[in-house]
Amino acid sequence: MRIPAWLPLLLGFLTAxxxxxxxxxxxxxxxxxxxxxxxxxxxxxxxxxxxxxLAVGQLMQGTLAxxxxxxxxxxxxxxxxxxxxxxxxxxxxxxxxxxxxxVGALAASxxxxxxxxxxxxxxxxxxxxxxxxxxxxxxxAAPILAPSIGGLVLIFADWRGIFWVMAAYGAIxxxxxxxxxxxxxxxxxxxxxxxxEQVTRAxxxxxxxxxxxxxxxxxxxxxxxxxxxxxxSPVFIQGFGFSPSGFGLLFGLCAMGLxxxxxxxxxxxxxxxxxxxxxxxxLVYLAAALALVSVAFAGVHALGAVFLPMFVMVSLQGxxxxxxxxxxxxxxxxxxxxxxxxxxxxxxxxGAISGLLVGVFTDGTPRGMAALMLLGALGVVAADxxxxxx
Numbered sequence: 001m002r003i004p005a006w007l008p009l010l011l012g013f014l015t016a017x018x019x020x021x022x023x024x025x026x027x028x029x030x031x032x033x034x035x036x037x038x039x040x041x042x043x044x045x046x047x048x049x050x051x052x053x054l055a056v057g058q059l060m061q062g063t064l065a066x067x068x069x070x071x072x073x074x075x076x077x078x079x080x081x082x083x084x085x086x087x088x089x090x091x092x093x094x095x096x097x098x099x100x101x102x103v104g105a106l107a108a109s110x111x112x113x114x115x116x117x118x119x120x121x122x123x124x125x126x127x128x129x130x131x132x133x134x135x136x137x138x139x140x141a142a143p144i145l146a147p148s149i150g151g152l153v154l155i156f157a158d159w160r161g162i163f164w165v166m167a168a169y170g171a172i173x174x175x176x177x178x179x180x181x182x183x184x185x186x187x188x189x190x191x192x193x194x195x196x197e198q199v200t201r202a203x204x205x206x207x208x209x210x211x212x213x214x215x216x217x218x219x220x221x222x223x224x225x226x227x228x229x230x231x232x233s234p235v236f237i238q239g240f241g242f243s244p245s246g247f248g249l250l251f252g253l254c255a256m257g258l259x260x261x262x263x264x265x266x267x268x269x270x271x272x273x274x275x276x277x278x279x280x281x282x283l284v285y286l287a288a289a290l291a292l293v294s295v296a297f298a299g300v301h302a303l304g305a306v307f308l309p310m311f312v313m314v315s316l317q318g319x320x321x322x323x324x325x326x327x328x329x330x331x332x333x334x335x336x337x338x339x340x341x342x343x344x345x346x347x348x349x350x351g352a353i354s355g356l357l358v359g360v361f362t363d364g365t366p367r368g369m370a371a372l373m374l375l376g377a378l379g380v381v382a383a384d385x386x387x388x389x390x
Contacts, residue, residue, distance in 0.1 A: 010180060011115035014074065014173055017081065017108045021166055022050065023146035023251065026233045027244030028159040035159055038094045044230045044359030049098040051226060051352035053105025054112060055345045061113040062341020070114050071183040077110030078177060082170030089163035109344070111173075116325060116340045118184045147248030154244050205339050210388050211328045217278065217383035218324030219347040224289070224376025225317050226351040228254075228310060230358035231369030239364040240303055250307065254314040261318030274323040275387070281319045282377075282384040288312040289370075289377035296370035306366050313373060320380070327387070 025032070029043035036042075064073040084104030091097035153161045205211055236242045236250055268277060292309040295302075328343050354372055361368025 006180075007118075007182075010176060011118060013176065014078075014111045015115045017078075017111040017169065017173060018054065020146045020169060021085075021104065021108055022047065022229055023255075024150040024166060025159070025162050026229065026251070027147055027151045027237070027247050028154060028162055029233050030237060031154060031159045031244075032094075032097070036092075036094050036097070041234075041359045041362045042094050044355060044362060046094065046098045046101050047230050048352050048355035048359065050101045050105045051348050051355050053102040054109045055348035055352055057106035057109030058113050058341045058344035058348065060106070060341075061110045062117070062338045062344075065110075065114045065117055065341075066338055069183045070118050071177065071181055074110050074114055074177050074181065075174065077107040078170050078174040080104075080107035081111075082167050082174065085163050085167035085170055089160045089167065109348075112344050112348075113340050116329070116344075145252070147251040148245065149248075151243070151245035151248040201338055202342060205342055208331060209386075210331060211339065211343075213383050213387040214324045214327035215343040215346055217282070217380055217387065218320055218328070218343065219350045220376045220379025220383055221285070221317055221320040221324070222347040222376075223350040223354045223379065224285075224313060224373040226354040227358050227369050227372035227376065228314060230355045231362065231366070231372070232310070234362045234364055235306070235366050235369060239301075239366070254311050257311050257315030258318040261315045262322065263318075265319045265322060269323075274327060277319055278323050278327075278384055278387070281316050282381045285313055285316050285320075286377045286381050288316075289374040292366070292370045293374045296366040299365075310373075313377070 032038070032043045032046070033040060061073060061077070081104050084100050084107060087100035088097055088104065091100055149165065150162050153165060232251065233247060236247045237244065242250065265277065288309040292306065292313070295305045295309070300306075325340075325343070329339050354376070357372055358368055361371070
């Protein structure tokens with residue numbers, strides 16, 4: 001099918017529901033804990049609940065997308081997401097907030113899985129990687145804008161106002177889907193599989209080395225990235241004394257690095273190929289992680305020394321995300337929804353574990369965050385070495 005010029009923009013807006021739902025409320029972690037009379041580190045558990053919901057939800061959404069097409073599951077999902085944000089805004093406790101976040105993540109997982117499958121429906125190879133990079137240009141606006149929006153809301157309202165803004169985001173996305181989004185999977189391509197057939201199909205995907213190694217590489221990067229998401233707010237707000245809006249600025253700079261790398265990736269792909277870019281990127285990633293750990297455990301309390309290696313690691317996600325996705329899905333065009341869901345589930349299970357661990361190790365220093373980011377970087381390099389070289 002002919003790809004409308006605005007389709008990557010719309011898909012990016014839908015995919016951004018995930019990072020927006022995380023990044024917008026990161027500056028509010030101390031306010032949430034104070035407002036709900038919860039202990040320090042408790043807000044990170046709501047983040048881990050979100051990651052767990054995304055992990056489980058992506059398995060569901062992949063099957064639904066392959067069975068009912070791409071459009072209808074998105075309509076249902078964004079309706080539920082919007083209502084869950086309202087429930088978050090009205091939550092009386094950390095437990096209730098965590099429960100509402102899980103429901104919202106189950107729905108928002110459609111925005112993580114289905115747009116990737118839609119890209120695979122209409123493009124492949126370098127064209128798909130380039131389209132994913134354009135999609136990330138839009139999606140990447142969320143990490144830049146969301147923390148600043150969250151910090152701005154906290155100036156005029158309490159933390160609950162952030163979730164009302166998220167509800168408005170979900171409602172706008174729903175209107176755009178209803179008004180504009182085509183279904184890229186025609187009825188003839190939809191799968192009517194019973195449970196045993198779904199398990200067989202998933203097992204077939206999981207036996208393919210290219211899928212496993214690319215998904216593992218992307219998952220290890222996500223583990224490190226989510227350690228940064230959960231750990232950076234206490235490090236910069238409590239450890240370095242930044243205001244929520246000041247933290248949003250630092251967070252936005254990292255997001256700009258990620259966007260810049262994703263756009264550079266689209267230009268570098270034709271010359272170097274995704275395999276060579278992943279190999280070089282993994283080594284730079286590990287070097288930055290080692291630098292961050294050295295600074296953290298040496299007790300160097302210098303903003304630049306902590307921020308710069310972290311900035312490099314976050315930026316490199318703009319290279320890992322599109323290239324590992326294409327590498328994992330390229331041999332599974334007939335069941336891209338299921339393959340995308342399996343990849344996303346594994347990644348966000350790792351993200352949930354990372355979120356829990358960073359909550360446990362939060363102490364106002366970068367040590368816990370840095371150690372977890374190094375663990376993820378080691379996983380990236382190991383998976384890259386096992387990857388079939390194209």
